Amino acid sequence: MAKLTFLWHLHQPRYRTADGRVHAPWVLLHAAGEYLTLAYALKQTGVGGQVLNLTPVFLEQLLAYQQGRAQDPLLTALATPTSELSPQSIKELVRWAFMLHPRQLSRLPRLRALAGQLAGAKDDEIPSRLPLPDLTDLQVLTVLAYAAPNARWEPLVAELLAKRRGYSQEDRRLIVEWLVGCPGKLLTLYRELADMGVEIATSPYAHPLLPLLLDTQVAAASVPPPPGGFPVFRSREDAALHVQKAQAFMAELGFSVQGFWPPEGAVSEEAVALYGEHKVAWLATDEGILAASLGHPVSGETGVAAELAVPWRLRGEGPALFFRHRGLSDFVGFKAQELPEAEAAQQFVAATVSASRHLPPEGGLLVALDGENPWSSYPEGGATFLTRLGELLAMTGELRLVTLRQRVAEEKPRELTRLHPGSWINASFATWIGHEEKRKAWELLARCREAGAAAGGESWLAAQGSDWWWWFGDDNPTLLAPLYDRLFRWHLADALRAAGKEPLAELGVPVRKGETPLTVPLSRSWPTPVLDGRTTTYFEWAVAAWVEAEGCRLALRADGDSLWVRFEGASPGKVPLPVGVTLASGSHVVRYLLPVDRPGWCAVNRILEAALPLPGGNVLMVVDAPGVRFPAWGSYRLELLEVDEP
Structure with a gap:
């Protein structure tokens, strides 16, 4: 019987700087929304074959909220009685309240109406356009925009959604109290899921591009070198520290971790060897890496090649290597949102069963993707899709749901003679070093290391997170790009201060060119x-x-x-x-x-x-x-x- 595994990668970069201030509230808001949806659905269905890849930089931020160490201006604006809100807190509330996927906004007509009231308003005009009752509604609805899909599990959320508008200060107090409890609730759910048989995996501590930390010149295998070549950054010490610190952190939280999802699915032969030195049992990445390593496609219109259905080991040593099925993973991540959720679940299971019938005996399929990104664009926020998916998988009789830990114990990997270096995006490092801004960020990282930033503790590691390079350049436009640029440079400045050094003057200059x-x-x-x-x-x-x-x-x-x-x-x-x-x-x-x-x-x-x-x-x-x-x-x-x- 064919095997099936789901790997959900749960990650956020570090939005909190050394002073404790949170500069973007995504960890808290997603904790009340998509992360909670996934955890509740897995617990309700009890379906096997689930791997939760919990990154330390994400869990550390949940802990900071739980322990009161996160100074979040949005949380302050939500928790402040409406009549006491300062102009700055109102600005902070409005800044984040409407930064939603259209599907999230469409579920709350009252929130859409408030957005209309603010159309064309300048910052100093906002308070006059939002009387106190409207402000209270905005405070409550900002939380409900994320929490709405969890109404089936959270009675307070269901009750406040049914009210629609005209919220009281007691309503505001209750929903903010509930929101503040979500990070701790998630940590508890993750432990409960581990006890139920869900495998907990992790990634290097602050989610760095490990192959590029080891040697940026590895990019030349998949990215045309620019005039003058790639900036030089090499630090095996930093790369090893991310792996060691991740293993220690997860052990402190009581999680037994055997496998790693490499950040951005990024691998190289040197990186795989480093994981092996630290006794990592398995790694997972995209099928494009396997196809480039073997020299031919491993899935497509003709079905699934046998090579994609088995684990591999590089020259017989180190971790077992698993490669995800891109088509099935992308269906969940990008295509299912276009369908009614129950129908999407049915189509996914049908496609998976069909693909599994062409696998070699005891072959397996891996579906791997971000654990929070898809759900906001789903018609019902993903809750119906996930619960129906679990129900259908339990009834198929043609798929055996197993974790990657189980597959490592059951299967003997084939030998891979070479491993193509690249990430999950086109088996290339272009997204991380293929643009002048991205290369400028690597140059800045190298200069800060030369200035002593490597002794800067967690701030130094946080500055190496892959997300900052994702937002540099022209391939992933966002209105928050200037903020992420500043965060990258703030982490570097914090690292130099922690090392007893003065921040470099160039850290005051944006990496990005700005809006045209x-x-x-x-x-x-x-x-x-x-x-x-x-x-x-x-x-x-x-x-x-x-x-x-x-x-x-x-x-x-x-x-x-x-x-x-x-x-x-x-x-x-x-x-x-x-x-x-x-x-x-x-x-x-x-x-x-x-x-x-x-x-x-x-x-x-x-x-x-x-x-x-x-x-x-x-x-x-x-x-x-x-x-x-x-x-x-x-x-x-x-x-x-x-x-x-x-």
Whole structure:
């Protein structure tokens, strides 16, 4: 009978600097939402074959909240009685309240209405637009936006969701008290799941790109070297410390760990050898690494090759190596969200059973992905998908659910003669060193090490986390990129201070180039576009700013109230959907997923046309679409230019 394993990778970079201040509340908010959903679903279904990869940098932040060591400005804004909120706390609340996936916002009509009240508001106008009852609703709904999928397990969440609006100060107090308890509740659930047979795995302490820490020159195997070559960084000492510290940390928490998910699935022969020196029993990464190592695909339209269904060992030594099935993993991570959740679970199980019938005897499939990222985009937040998935897997009779610990005990790995160095993204390190900003960050890391930062304790390790490199460059645009840039440099400065050194002056200079100015014509007299998904007249878009990307075009114009958006694919009628447009003005951020989020104000035919409410003040915009790489990181500062004749 074919085997099946799920590996859920649970990770957040360190948002807390050495002074205890939390600069982004994602650990706390996701603890009330997606992390809790996964843990509750696994406990309810009791389905086997589950591996939870808990990163130390994530668990340490849960502990900091549980122990009161996390100074989170958003938590302060939520916990403060509404009448006592300072302007700064109101700004902090509004800053994070609407930074949601559209699916999260769609579940709460009252929260959408509050977003509408703030449309176009400058920071100093926000308090006047939010009377005290509205502020109280905003405090409660900010928590419920994440917690809503857990209503089936949490009576307080269900009760407050049913109330919809008009929340009291007691409601606010209760939901904040519940929120504060979520990190500790998660830690308890993880221990309970381990007792139930869920395997606990981990990653190097602060989630670094271990192969690049060992030697950045390894990138040349998958990334064309830039003029002058890659920056030089080599530190076996740092790499080993991340592994040692992770093992010690997990042991202190009482978790027996045998396996590691390498951060970003990044491996190299030197990195695998290092894991082996520390008695790591297994590693897991993407099938693309195996395909590049063997020289041929291992899954696709023709099915699953036998090589993907077995563990491997590099030249007969070190950890067993498992390679995930990318198609099944990506179905959960990216495609299932387009379906009703119960139907998505059924389709996944059917596809898995079908694939398993072509495996060699006792072969196995590994499904591995981030444990919190998919669920916010699911119609019901993932709860129905996960619980139904467990029920269906228990009934199939054609799959044996096993952990990777079990597979290591049962199977003899094949010998792999070479291992291609790369990450889970295209079996390459391009996402981590392939852009000038990413290389600049490696150069800065190297200079700080030379200045003594390696003696800087946890701040030094935190600065080596992979997430900072993910957000540098032009491949993953986000409005929070400047914040993540600052966090990277703050950790380095903290490390130098902890080592008794002065922070380098260059740490005050952003690694990123910043948002690119984009002049957008504003006309109140020019005919507005007809939203029909086609060029109705020449004049619709004659007054517009055009952005040329690879194989597509974006046009923008404004009329004072609306931002009009036109998006063309590489050929007529081939618009890559969905198109994401995020607009920010001051503290207020709103993201639109087009065409879903603007019914009546968006049309798709040969092109996509949409009208979006135009915020007031300085407007930042990030635009993204599947398979499209926009110039200037897809991140722009809109400069509205009046073009009407006086």
